[in-house]
Amino acid sequence: MSIASNIKGIAKGMSITLGEMFQPTEVENYPDGPGPTRGAVLQERFRGAHVLQRDENGLEKCVACFLCAAACPANCIYIEAAENTAEKRISSAERYAKVYNIDYNRCIFCGYCVEACPTDAITHGHGFELASLNATTLVMRKEDMLVKNVGLPGAVASGADSVK
Ligand code: SF4
Ligand code: SF4
Structure with a gap:
């Protein structure tokens, strides 16, 4: 594999990393969040107790x-x-x-x-x-x-x- 294609691959990977860095952060604040699930987000069909x-x-x-x-x-x-x-x-x-x-x-x-x-x-x-x-x-x-x-x-x- 040529040096040029290596650089191209690295640049492509870094572009994805940099693009994600400027996206809004989405995290679940469990267990310090609000509501009965304390911040956890559960799908409707989640099988719990x-x-x-x-x-x-x-x-x-x-x-x-x-x-x-x-x-x-x-x-x-x-x-x-x-x-x-x-x-x-x-x-x-x-x-x-x-x-x-x-x-x-x-x-x-x-x-x-x-x-x-x-x-x-x-x-x-x-x-x-x-x-x-x-x-x-x-x-x-x-x-x-x-x-x-x-x-x-x-x-x-x-x-x-x-x-x-
Ligand atoms: S009680 Fe038995 S059948 Fe019901 S979810 Fe648990 S393992 Fe499955
Ligand atoms: S024992 Fe009760 S919970 Fe189990 S299948 Fe029969 S009616 Fe449903």
Whole structure:
């Protein structure tokens, strides 16, 4: 390769560098930025920590069908089902999830559980600050994931309304 072509290559590379130097700087000011994400910018379809949803009457959408657990390739969803009663109705179907845990030590955020759910009970939220030095804190319980009961008519306190 000739000296001239080398110089031409270097000049081309430097022109790109110099051009970028005068572009406006775009950085995310996380964690010192404003808003609930503290400056982090998340795309709409970002798969963060899971959220367990309620229906329009405030009842839990999860009907304990176990399809999400069956679809999970990491085997990190643990569910215990219980029957609804006339006195204590938690979901609109026969059963509800008395226990619903996701082990984030194992979850790979593939979204299969969300796709498998027939009632749209489980979705991905935008929670991303999950790192921990203590692995035991990475097992999220239903109480950590369930959307807050905002006093809708059919909602019955399930003991899981204190967190979200
Ligand atoms: S996102 Fe994937 S790995 Fe995580 S709980 Fe759902 S199915 Fe399992
Ligand atoms: S989250 Fe959905 S798929 Fe999983 S047990 Fe509940 S209703 Fe079934």
